[in-house]
Amino acid sequence: QYQKSLEIGPRVLCSENLEVAGSYCDIGNVYEAQGKFDEALVQYQKSLEIELRVVGSEHPDVATTYNNIGTVYEAQDKY
DSSP, X not given: OHHHHHHHHHHHSOSSSHHXXXXXXXXXXXXXXXXXXXXXXXHHHHHHHHHHHHXXXXXXXXXXXXXXXXXXXXXXXXX
């Protein structure tokens, strides 16, 4: 369902939107839970890029996305 929201969201909303960034993050969470860490990182990075452009580096959503990226690196023993 998250993938479907990414197909619809950018058409209805601007693609530079926190809702779209959130969908990328949600997909990253699913990939991370499945152990697909490389795919998770791709989705988290897409989310982060949008968040940084839309709200800047001091926003809580940005901190959450950085944390998600960190948990993937931790799971991969990449410190």
